[in-house]
Amino acid sequence: MDRLIDGFGRRFRYLRLSVTEVCNFRCTYCLPDGYRKTAGPAFLGVDEIGALVSTFQRLGIEKVRLTGGEPTVRKDIGQIIARVAEVPGIAKVAMTTNGWNLHRHVADWRAAGLTNLNVSIDTLDRDGFTRLTGHDRLHQVVAGLDQALAIGVPTVKVNAVLLRDSLENGFAEFAEFVRRRPVAVRFIELMRTADNAAYFTDQHVSGERLKTWLGQEGWSPRPRASDDGPETEYEHPDFAGRIGLIAPYGAGFCDGCNRLRVTAQGLLRLCLFGQGGVNLRDLLTGEAEASNLLAARIAQALTGKASGHELARGQAGDTRNLAQFGG
Structure with a gap:
């Protein structure tokens, strides 16, 4: 079954599933004051996640990325x-992590079925990393990434937010860094959210640089590839790895959108920078009838997906920060 097609003919085979809003880093562009708990329902449990992913797979999803917050804060x-x-x-189980305990657990996660790993490293300068994240852990993060490569995680990438200071x-x-490592480093243009307006003005740099x-x-x-995100990757014959760019402010960025998002509380987000969401949680029982109703609700929701975000007009929807919905 392949029913995840919106009104603009875009087909969705990639689900980004946030499993927590909690993050233990204090990145200057996202949570400079650290995570602060807000009132709301508990995060989705393992059984609910299983029911959710099973239904999305029936609708054509082939790749799931676990995000946060920091997903590995969940025991x-x-x-x-x-x-x-x-x-x-x-076919692909991916995770995006800040890498704080990657070196301790990546082998277990690989054994559990992890196929794709993205590690956030915004700078390779130790002091700069400490200033950006609030933690002097660059060495441990890189060690964890190298361990992931050593044990054969099929796809390893690095996310680096493009900032004026770095x-x-x-x-x-x-x-x-990628001369001998078969890793893709993707620079991501800093995105405006409700909480970072002044920071955005000071630090935003166009991907054209x-x-x-x-x-x-x-x-x-x-x-x-058909299930890639919106990045453009570049290669060079002298380098084992690649360098990429995710440029949400570029023309046509949303034209090839292939991803849907579900929040840690079970809301379907049709766009990272949209408003509200469609509640799916009441149907995550694992029962066949509930799964059929869930599939219908998801397909119906897609009819309301907009052609693109409004970032260029300074509108970030109700996204306070990127930890809120998983970026």
Whole structure:
């Protein structure tokens, strides 16, 4: 069954599932004052996640990414990975993490079924990393990434938010980082949210700066896979890894949207920078009838998906910060 097609002909095979809003880092562009608990329902449990993913798979989803917050603050994250991986038809189980305990647990997560790993490393400068995240853990994070490569996690990528303060020398340093590592480093344009207006004004840099640098250094774009996110990746014959760009402010960014989002409380978000969401949680019982109703609710919700976000007009919807819905 393949029913996840919106009114603009876009087909959705990729689900980003937030499993928590909690994060233990204090990144300057997201949670500079740290996570602060707000009133609301508990986060989805393992059984609810299993029921959710099973129904989405029936509708054509093939790839699931576990996000947060920081998903690994959940003690049952290994169980969650295993539950998603055991759903027939889910070909890729991905996770995005800040890497704080990656070196201790990545082997267990791989054994549970993890196939794709994204690690957030915004700078390779130790002092800069500490200033950005509030933690002096760059060495441990990189060690965890290298361990993931060593044990054979099929796809390992690095996410780096493009910031004015870390721009100088940053591209060249990350290029050296991937010279012998088969890793894709994707620079992500800083996005405006409700809580970071002043920071955005001070730190936003256009992705065109990276494109210009890549062209000057002999990097060339590579084709996208059908379940890739919105990045454009570049390769170079002298480097084992790749460098990519996610540029949400670029023209046509939403034209090839292939992802849906579900929050940690079970709300379907049709756009990261939209408003509200469609409640799915009441139907996550695992029963056949509930699954059929859930599938119908999801398909109906897609009829209301907009053609794109309104970031260029300074409208971030009700997104306070990226930890809220998983980025």
